[in-house]
Amino acid sequence: MNRDYYYSLCCQNHGRHANITDIQGNTFSGKIVNVDQHNVYIQQGNRYGYNPNYYGYQSPVIPVALAAIGGFALGAAFFW
Template sequence: MQYYFDICNRYKGRHVHITDLCGRKYYGKIVHVDQHHVYLQPTSDFGGYGYGFYTIPIALAAIGGFALGAAFFWI
């Protein structure tokens, strides 16, 4: 969990692609990170337009994969 906490803090404000342990995929900009969740502002794609001003909390313990931007480099 600390690993993803550090990564999410490092890339706060950037567009990411997160896959949870159940296989659900989330695309958005990291707007906040706390000890238990990362909060994404959803986007239609990595450079696309947002769906509004709401955020989606994703439990750090549930993250199974993390990609930065459109490059899809898995960390």
């Protein structure tokens, strides 16, 4: 897969929960909140916007490089 493929896939699924694995084996689970030509931005935390490991009600947003994505899955099976 290439960056253009993952860009299109992430754009189509903006706002949905995804489980993304990068080529180094790191896994990022959360809601796709933004996509640009270089990164997909995942908001980690639970479905209700509160993460007990984070001080506050907004979970952190993590950028994941599109070129580094090695796997992508959608669905409720990946809720934390």
